[in-house]
Structure formats: C-alpha cells, structure tokens
Amino acid sequence: MERTQRVLRRAKKAEAFVRHLFFVFSLVAIFTTLGIIGMLFFESALFFRKINVFSFLTDTQWTPLFYEKHFGILPLLCGTLLTTGIAVLVAAPLGILIAIFLSEYATPRTRNICKPILEVLAGVPTVVYGYFALLFVTPLLKRVIPSLAGFNALSPGIVMGIMILPLVSSLSEDAMHAVPQSLREAGYALGSTKFEVATKIVFPAAFSGVTASFILALSRAIGETMLVTIAAGSMPQLTLNPLVPVMTMTAFIATVSLGDVPAGTLEYQTIFAVGLVLFLFTFFLNLIARRLRQRFREVYQ
Amino acid sequence: MKSTLSTDILLVRKRQKEKVFLVFAALALLFSLIVLFTLIIDALLDGLPRLNLKFLTSFPSRRPEEAGVLPAMVGSIYVTVLTVLFAIPLGVGSAVYLEVYAPKNRLSAAIEASIATLGGVPSIIYGMLGLELFARVLQLGRSLLTGALTLALLVLPIVIVSTRESLRAVPQSLWEAALALGATRWQALKDQILPVAFPGILTGIILTVSRAIGEAAPLIMIGALTYVAFLPRGVLSPFTTLPIQIFNWVSRPQKAFHANAAAGIIVLLAITLSLNALSIVLRNRLEKRAPRTL
Numbered sequence: 001m002e003r004t005q006r007v008l009r010r011a012k013k014a015e016a017f018v019r020h021l022f023f024v025f026s027l028v029a030i031f032t033t034l035g036i037i038g039m040l041f042f043e044s045a046l047f048f049r050k051i052n053v054f055s056f057l058t059d060t061q062w063t064p065l066f067y068e069k070h071f072g073i074l075p076l077l078c079g080t081l082l083t084t085g086i087a088v089l090v091a092a093p094l095g096i097l098i099a100i101f102l103s104e105y106a107t108p109r110t111r112n113i114c115k116p117i118l119e120v121l122a123g124v125p126t127v128v129y130g131y132f133a134l135l136f137v138t139p140l141l142k143r144v145i146p147s148l149a150g151f152n153a154l155s156p157g158i159v160m161g162i163m164i165l166p167l168v169s170s171l172s173e174d175a176m177h178a179v180p181q182s183l184r185e186a187g188y189a190l191g192s193t194k195f196e197v198a199t200k201i202v203f204p205a206a207f208s209g210v211t212a213s214f215i216l217a218l219s220r221a222i223g224e225t226m227l228v229t230i231a232a233g234s235m236p237q238l239t240l241n242p243l244v245p246v247m248t249m250t251a252f253i254a255t256v257s258l259g260d261v262p263a264g265t266l267e268y269q270t271i272f273a274v275g276l277v278l279f280l281f282t283f284f285l286n287l288i289a290r291r292l293r294q295r296f297r298e299v300y301q
Numbered sequence: 302m303k304s305t306l307s308t309d310i311l312l313v314r315k316r317q318k319e320k321v322f323l324v325f326a327a328l329a330l331l332f333s334l335i336v337l338f339t340l341i342i343d344a345l346l347d348g349l350p351r352l353n354l355k356f357l358t359s360f361p362s363r364r365p366e367e368a369g370v371l372p373a374m375v376g377s378i379y380v381t382v383l384t385v386l387f388a389i390p391l392g393v394g395s396a397v398y399l400e401v402y403a404p405k406n407r408l409s410a411a412i413e414a415s416i417a418t419l420g421g422v423p424s425i426i427y428g429m430l431g432l433e434l435f436a437r438v439l440q441l442g443r444s445l446l447t448g449a450l451t452l453a454l455l456v457l458p459i460v461i462v463s464t465r466e467s468l469r470a471v472p473q474s475l476w477e478a479a480l481a482l483g484a485t486r487w488q489a490l491k492d493q494i495l496p497v498a499f500p501g502i503l504t505g506i507i508l509t510v511s512r513a514i515g516e517a518a519p520l521i522m523i524g525a526l527t528y529v530a531f532l533p534r535g536v537l538s539p540f541t542t543l544p545i546q547i548f549n550w551v552s553r554p555q556k557a558f559h560a561n562a563a564a565g566i567i568v569l570l571a572i573t574l575s576l577n578a579l580s581i582v583l584r585n586r587l588e589k590r591a592p593r594t595l
Contacts, residue, residue, distance in 0.1 A: 015485040019402050025394035026403070026412050029461070032454050033415040036426060039433045094329040101326035114330055116581045121337050123508075123577040125515025127544045128340065128566050131551050135559060136343045162336050193312075195319035216421075223423025225518035226544070230551050250425050250518070257428075257522050263437055275429050279422065286421035 040279055043272030050266060056273065062236035062247075064270050065256075071270070073277060075236035079246035082153040083160060083228050084221040086242060090161025092214055095168030096203075099210070102169070103176035104198040115170070122166035130230030133159040138231065151233025151245035160227055164217040171216060175209025175293075176202050178300055205300075212292040219285035223278065225250040249278045344570065348563030356564055360530050361546065365557035370565050372529045373546035376445070377514055379533055380542055383449030384456065384513045389506060391453065392460025399461070400468045401486055420458040427455040428522025436523050443524040446536040451519050456509045463505025467498040500587050504580045511576035515569065517544035543569045 048056070051071045059072025098118070102111055138155040142148045148155075179202050187197040203210070233245025234255050247255075253271045261268045359369025395412075403409040431451030441447045471494050479489035495502075520542055529541040543565060550562035 011485050011488060015487045018487045018490075019398075022394040022398035022402060025391050026398045028391055028454075029395060029412055029415040029419060029457065032430070032457070033418050035434060036419075036422060036430050039430055040426075043433070094332065097322075097326045097329040098333075101323070101330070105323065105326070112585070116578075117330075117334055117337065119581060120574060120577050121333055123511055123515075123573055124337075124340065125517070125544055125569055125573055127515070127517050127547045127551070128344070128570060131547065131562055131566055132340045132343060134551060135347070136339070162333065165333060193315050193319065195315060195322060199322075219421055223425065225423070225425045226548060229518075230548065250423065253425055253429070254518060254521050257432070257524065260524070272429065275426055279426055282421055282423055283418065286418070290417060 036279070040272055040276040043269050044276045047266070047269035047273040050269075051273075060238045062252075064267060073249075073274065075238045076247060076249045076252055076274065077277075078238050078240070079153065079228075079232065079236065079251070080222055080248040082240060082242055082246055083157045083232055083248055084218055086154060086157025087160035087164055087221045088214060088218055090158055091165045091168045091217055094161075095165055095172055095213070095217075096210065098165075098169040099172035099176055100198050100203065103173045104194070104202060118166040118169060121162065124163070126163070126224060126226040127230070129159050129163055130156070130227045133227060133231035145243065148243050149233070149245055151231065151235075152243050153232055153246045154242040156228050156231040157242065159231070160221050160224060163224070163227070164221055167217045167220060168213050171213030172206070172210045175206040175213065175296060178209070178296070179205045180300055206296070208292045208299075209296040212289040212296070215285050215289040215292070219282045219289070222285070223250060223282050225254050229254045249274050253278075341570065344563050344566045346563075347560055348565070348567045351560045351564035352567055356561075357568070361549075365550075365555060365561055368550075368558075368561055370543060370546055370568060372532055373541050373543045373565070374568070375532050376525070376529070376540035377542040377544075379445055380448045380452065380520075380540060381510060381513050383445060383536065384452040385506070385510060387449060387453035388456050388460050388509065388513075392457050392509075393464050393502065395457075396461045396464035396468060397490060400465050401490065416458050416461055419454075420462065423518075424455055424516060425518040425522060427451055428519030430454065431519060431523045442537065443539055444537045445533055445540045447523050448520050448525055448540065448542075449536075451523055452513050452516060455516065455519060456513055459509050459512065460505060463508070464498075464502050467501025467505065468494065470501060471497050500583060504583045504587070507576050507580040507583070511573045511580070514542075514576075515544055515573050517542070517548055520545055521548070543572075 056071050056073055058074070059070050060074055061070035061072050062075045063070045098114075102114060106114065133156045134151075137159055138148065138150065138152065141155055145154075183201055183205055184197050187201045192200070228248045229251040232248060232251060234247050234251060235245040236247040236252070237244065239246065253274055256267060256271050261271070356369045357374070358371050359367060360371055361373075362368040395416075399409070399412065403412070428451060431447055431454075435441045435447040435450050436443060441450075475493055475497065476489060479493045480486070484492070525539075525541050525545050529539060533540045547562050547565040547569065550558040550565065553559075
C-alpha cells in the first residue's frame with residue numbers, strides 16, 4: 001500500500017515537472033517573436049533618429065556607404081519587387097498546372113513519383129540555386145538576350161520561381177484536394193467533362209486556397225537572401241529593367257554584414273531599418289495568407 | 302438522345318482543350334525535373350575534376366587548386382549537431398505542451414500566434430537576432446554556439462509543426478486506453494504515444510537537419526568567417542560552414558574558385574539530398590503502415 005502511494009506520488013511529480021518544463025519550452029517561441037520585433041524596432045528607432053522617415057520612404061537613391069549618403073529604400077524595394085515578381089510569374093502558372101494535374105488527373109502512382117521530385121527541388125540549399133543562376137542560367141540567357149548584364153534580376157528571378165514552385169504546387173494541390181467530392185459529382189451529373197469539372201468547378205472553389213499559396217510563396221521569395229546576393233548584384237537602382245544589376249533588401253543586409261560593421265554605428269542601424277521593412281512585408285503577407293486559408297477551411301468543413 | 306453534329310464538334314473541342322492542358326501540365330512537371338537534373342549535372346561537370354581526397358582534407362587557401370573544405374565540413378557538422386541538441390528538445394517539448402497540456406487561454410493563443418509568425422520570418426532576420434542577442438548582448442561572439450542557437454530558433458517552428466502533426470496522427474484510442482488504466486498523461490506519452498509518433502517526429506527532424514545544413518544567410522549575419530585556417534576548438538570558437546564557403550568561392554571572379562564552389566556544392570547536395578530522400582522513404586513507409594486500427 002505504502003509502495004503504491006510512493007509510486008503514485010512519483011508519477012504525479014514527474015507529470016507536474018514535465019508539464020512545467022514543456023510550458024517553459026513553449027515560451028521560447030513567444031520570446032523569440034518578441035525579441036525579433038523588439039530588436040528591429042529598437043535599432044530602427046535609433047536609425048530614424050538620424051534619418052528622416054519621409055526621406056527614407058521617398059528618396060530615390062540608396063547609398064548608405066558612400067561619402068554622400070542617401071537613405072531611400074525605394075531602389076531596394078524595387079530590386080526585391082523585380083526578382084520576386086519574376087519568380088511568382090514563373091511559379092504561379094507552373095504551380096497551378098501541376099496542382100490541377102496532381103489533384104484531379106494523376107493516378108496514385110504518378111503522384112508518388114512526382115511529389116518527391118518536387119520536394120527534393122524544395123530541399124536544394126539556396127546557395128546552390130545562386131550558383132546555378134549566376135553560372136548556368138545567366139550565361140544561357142545571354143545567348144538569347146545579348147544585352148543581359150552578368151548580374152541581373154531576370155536569372156535569379158526565374159531560378160527563384162523554380163525554388164518556390166514546390167510551395168505553390170503542394171499548397172494549391174492541398175486546397176484543391178479539400179474541395180468536397182459532392183461538388184465534383186454535381187458537375188458530372190450536369191454532364192460536365194473531367195476537364196470542365198477541374199477548371200470550372202474545383203479550381204474556382206479552391207481559389208482562395210490557391211491565392212494563399214501564391215502569397216506564401218511571394219513572402220518566401222521576398223525573404224530569400226543567398227540566391228539574389230549571389231546572382232542579382234549589389235547595385236541599388238530604381239529600375240524595372242530585369243536585365244541590369246539590382247540590389248534587394250535581403251542582399252543589402254547580407255552584403256553589409258559581410259564587412260565587419262561595429263554596433264552602434266549608422267551602418268549597423270541601417271540594416272535593422274531595412275530588416276524592419278522586410279519583416280513587415282513578410283508578416284502581413286503571411287497574415288493575409290493565413291486568413292485566406294482559414295476562410296477556405298471554414299467554407300468546406 | 303441522338304447526338305447532333307454540333308454537339309459532337311463541341312465535345313471534340315472540349316477533348317482538345319483537355320489534351321492541350323495535359324500536355325502543358327506534363328511539360329511543367331518535366332521542366333522541374335529537367336531543372337533539377339541540369340542543376341546536379343552542371344555542378345558535377347564543373348566540380349568533379351576538383352573533388353578528391355585532398356579537397357576534402359585541406360584548408361581554404363588563396364590558391365584555388367590547393368584550397369579545400371575541411372574546416373567548412375567540420376564546422377557544418379558541429380553547428381548542425383549543436384542546433385539539433387537545442388532545437389529537438391525545445392521543439393518536441395513545445396509541441397507536446399501545445400497538443401496535450403495547453404489550456405485554452407490567451408497565453409496558449411499567443412504561443413500559437415508566435416509559432417505561426419516565426420514560421421514566416423525570413424531566415425536572415427533570425428541572423429540579425431543572433432547577431433544582436435547572442436553575439437552582442439550575451440557576449441558569445443561569432444562562435445559556434447551563437448550559430449547553433451540562431452539556427453535552433455530558426456528551425457524551431459518546423460520541429461514544432463511536424464511534431465504536432467505526428468502526435469495528432471496517433472489514434473485517440475491509444476490515449477484513452479492508457480489513461481483508463483490510470484496512467485498520468487506523461488506516462489501515456491512516454492510509454493505509448495511518443496514511441497508510436499516517433500517515426501513521424503524523426504522524419505521532421507531529418508528535414509530540419511537538412512535545412513540547417515543548407516542555411517547560409519543567418520550565419521553570414523552573425524559573421525561566420527569565410528577564411529578559417531583551423532578547426533573549431535570548443536563551442537566558443539569561430540567557424541565556417543559549407544554553404545558559406547561555397548558562397549565565398551562563388552563570389553570571386555576567378556574561374557578556378559568557381560570550380561571549388563561546384564565541388565563544394567557536390568558535397569553539400571550529397572548530404573542534403575540524401576537526407577531528403579531518407580525522410581521521403583521513411584514517410585512512405587509510415588503511410589503504408591498508416592491504416593492501423595488499435
């Protein structure tokens with residue numbers, strides 16, 4: 001009897017200990033989030049004490065490391081917009097095609113072959129994509145477009161599109177897969193062909209889920225660093241020409257930190273100001289995508 | 302009903318449209334396959350001539366033909382092992398708490414929201430956190446420890462999400478049986494639930510490792526050196542990793558260094574792709590076993 005109670009007491013103690021320990025573990029996520037937000041706002045506040053917010057948002061030049069300093073984020077935004085825009089243009093149509101095919105047409109065997117290939121594509125480290133963009137895709141494109149510069153937005157944009165393609169195709173496929181079978185059957189009952197059901201019923205029904213996959217992919221592309229740092233160049237330009245070197249927000253942050261930048265200097269604070277803009281972009285895009293997916297789930301469950 | 306000529310034409314057109322679609326879908330799949338193979342073959346062609354035992358056992362050098370990846374490989378292994386040591390207990394513990402213990406209150410909702418937010422934060426921003434928090438405030442400098450802690454925070458949401466999915470896949474009946482026999486929740490977890498969920502959790506961990514090995518941006522932020530002529534001695538030692546060494550070689554104008562980068566890429570791809578393949582195989586086995594009634 002006494003022994004049973006001892007065992008019970010020990011079990012209860014272990015239970016309480018584990019519960020508290022894991023609770024503390026799960027707080028790490030909160031502290032990390034607060035740490036990221038706090039650090040970005042704190043260092044950015046120091047930056048904006050020296051640099052006017054208005055000129056940061058409207059100045060058309062970005063030359064923080066030159067003698068004559070300009071801190072206009074527009075050229076960096078432009079570079080990011082250009083590379084990610086190209087990436088989404090590549091990934092969206094390919095992703096939808098693959099998603100419709102895998103969700104509506106493919107046999108289980110075909111899916112079992114295709115999906116791992118896409119997953120492997122997603123598992124390739126981004127430095128490898130950078131190498132591929134700079135030393136394979138750019139020279140290849142140069143044969144077609146002779147005016148293409150060695151560093152440009154086009155080549156990393158295309159490669160980035162391939163990089164985010166698995167994200168688009170798998171999330172879109174999930175969304176289409178979640179469309180209730182009854183909708184498909186209703187379509188068939190009305191005499192639709194399989195193709196009509198896929199494109200006129202399933203795709204529109206899954207549209208908010210598909211849109212969410214685009215937004216998530218866009219957010220991933222905006223935050224991608226190595227690919228653009230290697231292949232897009234480091235020349236902040238306010239241009240929409242994909243053939244010339246540009247600089248993205250992420251490439252700026254990475255390039256500055258390659259040199260040893262002492263804390264407390266304006267250069268150091270600059271990367272946090274750019275980081276804050278980058279964070280806000282990805283945060284709101286993710287928020288929108290989450291809302292869209294939630295709405296989609298509510299409709300069909 | 303007898304089909305008239307016009308409905309026949311309509312049907313034929315529909316079929317044609319479908320065929321065009323299927324051709325394009327096949328092309329899209331083929332395209333991604335071709336890209337993957339081109340990427341691998343391109344690296345092999347450029348890098349294989351440089352890839353030999355000397356390359357794997359040499360230190361970086363100003364002379365490309367003498368340079369090697371030894372410190373980068375050792376650094377990658379150390380930093381990944383440390384990352385896993387931090388991230389797995391934290392991630393699995395958090396996942397268990399959220400799935401099993403967490404009450405429905407504001408704090409739990411805040412934890413959920415944080416994890417969702419963290420999953421979308423670009424990796425370079427984790428690097429900035431590592432630089433500010435670990436390297437500066439905690440005075441750990443540009444060390445292995447700083448790198449591993451930074452990467453651990455980066456992969457934490459991935460570990461948590463994949464562990465939660467594996468826990469959810471365990472049949473409810475198993476829980477009920479254990480609890481009905483008078484087990485505490487931890488006893489049920491430790492002896493019944495976690496062993497069943499383990500292969501799923503392991504799959505997530507393998508993908509995490511693959512991700513950690515390939516990451517470069519956050520480590521560049523915390524200043525993982527690119528020229529390291531020594532092996533790391535202890536967790537406070539400076540270090541470099543394979544992706545960073547590759548980045549360094551790609552960024553140089555000389556062709557000979559590009560060959561080194563390609564050889565480094567072969568090593569890196571061999572590691573990450575076999576980890577990915579391993580996780581896919583493991584998951585397929587799990588799925589075959591899945592319709593399990595207990």
